[in-house]
Amino acid sequence: MAGRKATVDLLNEYKIRPRKSLGQNFLIDDNINRFIVKTLQLQKKDLVLEIGAGLGELVNLMKDEAGLILALEIDRGLNVLLKERFEAEKTVRVLDKDILKCNLDDLIKKYNFKQLIVVGNLPYYISSPIIFQLIKYRQVIKKTIIMLQKEVAERLVAKVGGKDYGILSCFLNYYGEQKIIKKVKNSCFFPRPKVDSAIIELSFYKKPLIEVENEDFFKKIVKTAFSQRRKTITNTLSLLNKPSLSKPELSSMLEDMKINPAHRPERLSAAEFARIANRLYSACL
Numbered sequence: 001m002a003g004r005k006a007t008v009d010l011l012n013e014y015k016i017r018p019r020k021s022l023g024q025n026f027l028i029d030d031n032i033n034r035f036i037v038k039t040l041q042l043q044k045k046d047l048v049l050e051i052g053a054g055l056g057e058l059v060n061l062m063k064d065e066a067g068l069i070l071a072l073e074i075d076r077g078l079n080v081l082l083k084e085r086f087e088a089e090k091t092v093r094v095l096d097k098d099i100l101k102c103n104l105d106d107l108i109k110k111y112n113f114k115q116l117i118v119v120g121n122l123p124y125y126i127s128s129p130i131i132f133q134l135i136k137y138r139q140v141i142k143k144t145i146i147m148l149q150k151e152v153a154e155r156l157v158a159k160v161g162g163k164d165y166g167i168l169s170c171f172l173n174y175y176g177e178q179k180i181i182k183k184v185k186n187s188c189f190f191p192r193p194k195v196d197s198a199i200i201e202l203s204f205y206k207k208p209l210i211e212v213e214n215e216d217f218f219k220k221i222v223k224t225a226f227s228q229r230r231k232t233i234t235n236t237l238s239l240l241n242k243p244s245l246s247k248p249e250l251s252s253m254l255e256d257m258k259i260n261p262a263h264r265p266e267r268l269s270a271a272e273f274a275r276i277a278n279r280l281y282s283a284c285l
């Protein structure tokens with residue numbers, strides 16, 4: 001299907017008006033959908049979770065290739081449409097769920113799989129929380145191909161030292177690797193969004209390169225450091241109340257770790273943040 005006219009006709013048939021509040025910009029270019037499915041390299045043994053299945057265009061292309069597709073969709077009207085469209089398909093389950101409230105471990109167990117593949121043209125208003133949700137369940141995620149606003153995708157793949165490097169890229173670098181695999185023009189969507197998009201592939205390491213003693217503490221350190229990106233890490237980390245260290249103490253600790261205390265957060269790699277977190281965490285005990 002796809003194409004602007006077919007999309008509008010289907011929406012009209014079900015009396016659905018695209019909701020901006022749910023990030024509903026439907027992909028109307030079938031070549032992009034085919035590209036995504038080709039990149040996924042699905043096998044009959046795979047469980048696929050599609051975040052925000054919309055009108056079901058991707059589901060339609062994947063249904064004969066995967067073992068089972070869980071088409072997650074929060075919108076009631078789209079749920080009705082998806083259920084009718086795929087009612088006869090043994091490999092498709094339409095789930096009326098919010099991705100942010102989904103326990104992916106439970107979902108996998110329920111359908112008797114060990115891992116899942118995640119795909120989706122993400123609702124952009126919650127793309128960052130969705131990324132955090134994927135990081136949380138990274139142990140059970142075999143592959144992730146998602147589409148995001150181009151600017152967000154560029155932030156996710158940003159390397160240390162660049163202006164786009166921040167909390168999300170730092171976390172993702174810690175947990176795995178990520179790359180942009182295709183840029184997509186805004187004209188490929190209905191309704192047409194203001195900005196272009198990009199498809200990225202995320203892969204998570206089995207184990208992070210440097211393990212942290214306490215993950216929440218690591219996240220706190222990264223968030224604190226980036227809370228004031230113009231300040232040096234010595235200045236921002238001195239804002240922590242646990243452990244409460246003076247600037248000279250922090251500075252000598254960082255020097256001792258061969259990390260420049262005058263650097264701003266964007267100059268620090270995820271591994272360096274991990275080392276700082278471990279050192280400060282042991283100071284809290």
Ligand code: SAM
Nearest residue numbers: 022025026027052053054074075098099121123
């Ligand atoms: N996959 C379709 C496509 O490419 O045409 C739709 C993509 S559209 C950008 C995002 C979809 O996510 C919408 O269908 C929207 O209703 C759905 N959505 C929004 N928030 C959601 C949430 N919290 N959980 C699950 N789906 C959500």
